[in-house]
Amino acid sequence: MTPRALRMSQPLAREVAEQVAIQHGVCVRPVALKRLDTYTGQTEIIDVPCGATLETACPPCARRNRHLRVAQCREGWHVDAEPITTPNEASEEQRWLIEFRADTQARRDAAARSGQDTTDLDAVIAGLDAEINAAGMRGNVLAGATSKRNRSTRRRQDAPDLPRRKMTNTTLGRTFTSSDGKVYRPSLFVTLTLPSYGKIRDGVPVDPDAYDYRRAARDALHFAKLVDRFVQNLRRVAGYDVQYFATVEPQKRLAPHLHMAIRGTLPRAEIRQIAAATYHQVWWPAADEALFEGEHLPVWANGAGYLDPGTGEVLPTWEQALDQAAEPLHVVRFGDQLNVQGVLSGTPDADQCIRYLSKYLTKSLGDSLDPDQPAQREHAERLAAALRYEPCSPTCANWLRYGIQPKNAKPGMTPGRCRGKAHKPDHLGYAGRRVLVSRKWSNKTLAEHKQDRRTWALEALGQTDEPTDPHRYLWKPVPAGDANVPPLAVRLLRAVAERQRWRAHMAELQARADGQDLSANRQAA
Ligand SMILES: [Zn+2]
Ligand SMILES: [Zn+2]
Numbered sequence: 001m002t003p004r005a006l007r008m009s010q011p012l013a014r015e016v017a018e019q020v021a022i023q024h025g026v027c028v029r030p031v032a033l034k035r036l037d038t039y040t041g042q043t044e045i046i047d048v049p050c051g052a053t054l055e056t057a058c059p060p061c062a063r064r065n066r067h068l069r070v071a072q073c074r075e076g077w078h079v080d081a082e083p084i085t086t087p088n089e090a091s092e093e094q095r096w097l098i099e100f101r102a103d104t105q106a107r108r109d110a111a112a113r114s115g116q117d118t119t120d121l122d123a124v125i126a127g128l129d130a131e132i133n134a135a136g137m138r139g140n141v142l143a144g145a146t147s148k149r150n151r152s153t154r155r156r157q158d159a160p161d162l163p164r165r166k167m168t169n170t171t172l173g174r175t176f177t178s179s180d181g182k183v184y185r186p187s188l189f190v191t192l193t194l195p196s197y198g199k200i201r202d203g204v205p206v207d208p209d210a211y212d213y214r215r216a217a218r219d220a221l222h223f224a225k226l227v228d229r230f231v232q233n234l235r236r237v238a239g240y241d242v243q244y245f246a247t248v249e250p251q252k253r254l255a256p257h258l259h260m261a262i263r264g265t266l267p268r269a270e271i272r273q274i275a276a277a278t279y280h281q282v283w284w285p286a287a288d289e290a291l292f293e294g295e296h297l298p299v300w301a302n303g304a305g306y307l308d309p310g311t312g313e314v315l316p317t318w319e320q321a322l323d324q325a326a327e328p329l330h331v332v333r334f335g336d337q338l339n340v341q342g343v344l345s346g347t348p349d350a351d352q353c354i355r356y357l358s359k360y361l362t363k364s365l366g367d368s369l370d371p372d373q374p375a376q377r378e379h380a381e382r383l384a385a386a387l388r389y390e391p392c393s394p395t396c397a398n399w400l401r402y403g404i405q406p407k408n409a410k411p412g413m414t415p416g417r418c419r420g421k422a423h424k425p426d427h428l429g430y431a432g433r434r435v436l437v438s439r440k441w442s443n444k445t446l447a448e449h450k451q452d453r454r455t456w457a458l459e460a461l462g463q464t465d466e467p468t469d470p471h472r473y474l475w476k477p478v479p480a481g482d483a484n485v486p487p488l489a490v491r492l493l494r495a496v497a498e499r500q501r502w503r504a505h506m507a508e509l510q511a512r513a514d515g516q517d518l519s520a521n522r523q524a525a
Helices: 005-025 057-075 093-113 117-134 215-220 224-240 266-278 318-324 348-358 374-388 397-402 445-458 488-524
Strands: 031-037 044-050 186-192 244-249 257-264 281-283 298-299 304-307 328-334 340-343 435-437 473-477
Touching: 005 057, 005 488, 044 244, 057 244, 057 435, 186 266, 215 224, 215 328, 215 374, 224 244, 224 257, 224 266, 224 281, 224 328, 244 348, 257 348, 266 340, 298 435, 340 348
Parallel strands: none
Antiparallel strands: 031 044, 031 473, 186 257, 186 340, 244 257, 244 435, 281 328, 298 304
16 A cells, blocks of 8 residues: 555544454544553553543443443432442542643643644543543542632522421431331432423424523523522421532533432422422623623733723733622522422332433533524524523623633633633533532442442452552653554454454353353252
8 A cells, every 4th residue: 555545544444443443342432541550660542431421422331430420320319328429549440640730730831832723622621520520539639729718698609498407417218117117218309490491392392583592591500509599498498418410411402401310309389399499599790791792802911911902902801800799600400390209219200210210311402403403503503692692601701791800811812702611502501510410319429330330340350359559550641742652444344353362261251150050950940
C-alpha cells in the first residue's frame, strides 16, 4: 500500500474497529495513561476506559454505567438495616483521578497563559470532577479556594409553611406487619415536573410565539437547585433522613423532569403539599434588559476590568451587582403535574420502576428530539436561542450583555459564546448530574459497585481479589500526539482480543465446573 492509500484507509479502519469494540462491550474512547511500576521501575502505557464521563459518546461505557446504576438503585431502595457510611481510604482509582486532575489543571493553565483554546481541557476537568465525586470523594477538589459571601438576612431562602415531624435519626422508612406476621416495606416512586409555559400538542407548542421560552430556559437552568429544596422539605416533613435515587430526564416538550425512588413512605397528600410549597429563589442580578449587544460590547482594560464602550466607565463587578439586587432574578417551582406511586419491596412494580428510572441513562437529554419533525426542530431551536443569552452561572460571559462583569472576569469574554454545558443544545439548559443518589442510599459508592463486579468475576475464575499495594503504581497523563501510543484502531482491536481471551477463559472454567457437577451427580446416583 502506498503511504497515501494507507492514510486514506485509516478513518475506515478506525470506524470498523469502533464497531467491533462496541459489539464486544469494549470502551471506544480509552484514555491512555503512563503507569510506572515502582517495584520494577518499568513504565507501560495503559488504556483506561473513559467511563462515559468525559462528554464522550461511548456506548459500551454508557451501557456499563447504566447496569451499575440499576444495581445501585435496587440495592438501596428497600434496605432494612441502617447503611454504614464511614469514609473509605482513597483508593488507587481515586488517587490517580486526583493526580490526573492536577496535571490537567496545570496543562489547562499553561494553555490559557499562552493564549490557546482551553475548551477541551475544561471539558476534561469538568468530567474529572464528576468522576471524582462519583468515586466517593465529596465536594470539589479545589473547594475552599473561594470564600463564602455573607448574605443579608433578606436573601435567606424562606422556609415554606409545611408541617414538621420531630426528626429521628434513621434513614429507614416505616414497616407494616400484616395479620399473618409478614413485614411490608412500603416506599414511593415520585415524578416531578416543571410548570406549563404554553399549551403543548404532540410535544410542541401550539403557539410558539406565546410560549414562555425565557421562563422555560431559566427553570431548566435552576432545576437542580429546586430538586435540592424538595429533598430538604421532604426530610423536614417526613421527620427522618429520607434517602432517594433519582434521575433527570427530558420530557417531549424538552423540559427536564425528575423520577425519584424514595425509601420509606409518606401520605400522598403530603408529597403533593411539599411539591406545591417548594420553590427556589435565584438571587442573581437582573438580566432582563440587554444593554450591550452586536458590535456594541464592553471592552477589557488591563487592571480595570470591563468598561462601558461608550462612556469608558468600569462596569459593576459581580459582587457589586449582587449587593444591589433587590429581588431575585427568578423563582423556580414545580408544576401541577405530579405522580406519586406506592411501591412494595420485591414486587414486579419495584422492578418496573427501576427499569423506568434507568431507561434514558445511556442517552443525552437532547436525544429525545426527532430531527425529522420540523415543528420539533423549531421548538428546540427557539429554546436554544433563549438559553444562549441566559447567564448560566456567576462566571458566565453573558453577564456582560446586562452590563455586569462576570465573576472572575478575564479578557476575551463575549456574550452568547459561553462554553458552559447548559447552553449546549444537548443539555436543554440542564447542566447538573443525570443521576442523583443520596449519601446513605446503599452502603456503597458507584466505585464500590464496580469493585463488586470485579470481585465477582475474579471469584468465578477461582482467584482471590487481593488488594494491590496502592503505592505500587504512579499514573501520569500521556501528552497528546505521543509517538508511543498506537493508533486508536490498533488499541481498540487489542482490547477486543483481550476481552475475547478473558471470555474464553471464563467459558472454559464454567465448562470444567459443570463437568465436575455432572460427575458428582453421577457418583451420588
Ligand atoms: Zn468508554
Ligand atoms: Zn454560560
